[in-house]
Amino acid sequence: MPPSRPTLKDVALRAGVSITTVSVVLNGKRQGVRVPEATRQRVQKAAAELGYRPNEMARGLRRRSSQAIGFLSDEVTTTPFAVAMLAAAQTEAARNGFLLITVNIGRSPNDADMERALDSLVQHQVSSLVVAHMFHQEVEPLPGLPETTIFLNCRATSGSFRSIIPSETAAAYDATRELLAHGHTRIAYLGDDTGLVASSLRLAGYRQALAEAGIRPDPRLRLGVLPRVSGGVHGGELLDLPDDVRPTGVFCFNDQVAMGFYRAARQRGLSVPHDISVIGFDDQEFIASELDPPLTTMRLPHAEMGKLAIQTLLGHDTSSASWQPNGTGEVARLECPLVRRASVTAVRPVRLPA
Amino acid sequence: MPPSRPTLKDVALRAGVSITTVSVVLNGKRQGVRVPEATRQRVQKAAAELGYRPNEMARGLRRRSSQAIGFLSDEVTTTPFAVAMLAAAQTEAARNGFLLITVNIGRSPNDADMERALDSLVQHQVSSLVVAHMFHQEVEPLPGLPETTIFLNCRATSGSFRSIIPSETAAAYDATRELLAHGHTRIAYLGDDTGLVASSLRLAGYRQALAEAGIRPDPRLRLGVLPRVSGGVHGGELLDLPDDVRPTGVFCFNDQVAMGFYRAARQRGLSVPHDISVIGFDDQEFIASELDPPLTTMRLPHAEMGKLAIQTLLGHDTSSASWQPNGTGEVARLECPLVRRASVTAVRPVRLPA
DNA sequence: CTGAAAGCGCTTACAG
């Protein structure tokens, strides 16, 4: 860094006032008492000429809190997936004069890891924290977390914290309705079988949509698979069902599963969407839009979530997020928009037996 | 944060010594002069009992530098691609007691953006900086950057900075050799046509390998396309070349292009690798390993690069990176390992005319 | 309206 930056003292000297005045003017403080416009101008001019920037360490020391926000995450920064949360949070923080300090706590953080990460953040006097997770999950807040901590892409299971998560059930409902709207009635759910929170939440939405449409869910049309490409390939067995039960539309747990399912269809000589409509989840970059045909899917609102986290932390008006009670805390569920592409089409008339 | 954390004074009081002594003991300083073991023990015990953590703001103010490293990046945190650099840098920083402050400067940062980002970092007294870019590129360093700044995934075009980049030419050479080793002689390069630095560097490696094998590069076998899936699909026209010039192996600029090329081959009823061998570049997560067949590709050493950046900044021994001169600075080119999967196979005997 | 002074929690000459 440039050897020595100008300080308040330098500005004061140049403007011919005390450092108190400089501080007051530059911070727009001292409410009620007016500093004469002339003085104000002089100070501002001097500061500008010197290129003065406050030393945040000194400021932080004095105020006992820094203009920094701690962003504690599991592998969110490692796996190229939910990074949009991080990016959006960083951008929103910057817009408000805050810096983001990111701390990665590994894939399956134990309490000690968390503790250590928290420690270093506390040492830096971060004013507040966001705890982010890669995959939507439920977490038991670590003791000692400040009440203002925001849980991002995870729901705190105790305490009076605010959590921000995707609106999974509503999204699954919408996805299923999209298939319904195209005339499909035999709709499969290619879910996750690893116990992810999102899985059961989405299942509920799927069922609700079916129920409202007066369709009895067929258990043969529900498969739990690994939430990866291989799982989707495996899910291809849905296609081997007898004609009268075989689904005409499949709602996949995520885009990777959908990618695998495409392959399974292709291997059977079937075409998406003509023989089978497919809808995914995540709108994962480099995948959903690049599949052939491009995949209709539910977009996970990662960016919006990251932004909301910072706005909430900073005390902005976030009432539009319609917070709902979550124990003694609150939770905001953000909408996952339907991204229509080319993998869903109107159901084909049933083939008559030959 | 917990209302008030213990300070040096609290520890001193409890240990019955001065704060000077506490500071000295806890920092392991005062070289030469020995603090008696008994005193040392007492201090350490008191600190532990109180759960003392130094206030980094105070420390930073005093020392005129904080235990934080600024990570300035373009969209590295936005696009889920080179995040491994960020993650590895963060982890390595943490291992050394440093925090990473990430600042995103947008897709095409102008000088003002950079200036502003830099400013906020300077205000926080970051001890040093890494300037990271999403795609390997050449950058003109902003004036006023500390000499210790590390350029990550980009090469500084002036100044005495250290830059860390992938070894593009060597990797392309290796990729081409892999095809050569499988008996291919008609090897195409499906390059990028948007002027990326990596493109010309890789072209050089491709040419060198061919030259060493005594093969005259056929200009019809070199195509420049968009470095995306669509570009790869477009590259399928290589497959329409007459039998005697049509390539039997294709080196693709990146995995996305390879993904598109797979599709082009499939559309023509051709199979990878039986009819055409394909090698990619990047080893992009969710793509390379998930393609059918899984793609042989060159892995971009993002994690190693991020780690090296921090180690270099911290003055660790990085001589194994074999730095080379770069103007008045230095550059480390990191090896891109070949990841063998299933898209390259021995060339088929030439089909005889019917 | 404005400034002198205290103090945030440290580190580091310096003196004893």
Next chain:
DNA sequence: CTGAAAGCGCTTACAG
């Protein structure tokens, strides 16, 4: 071997 004191650059009662 150990401690008193100065000072890093600010903010904020408080006094004038």
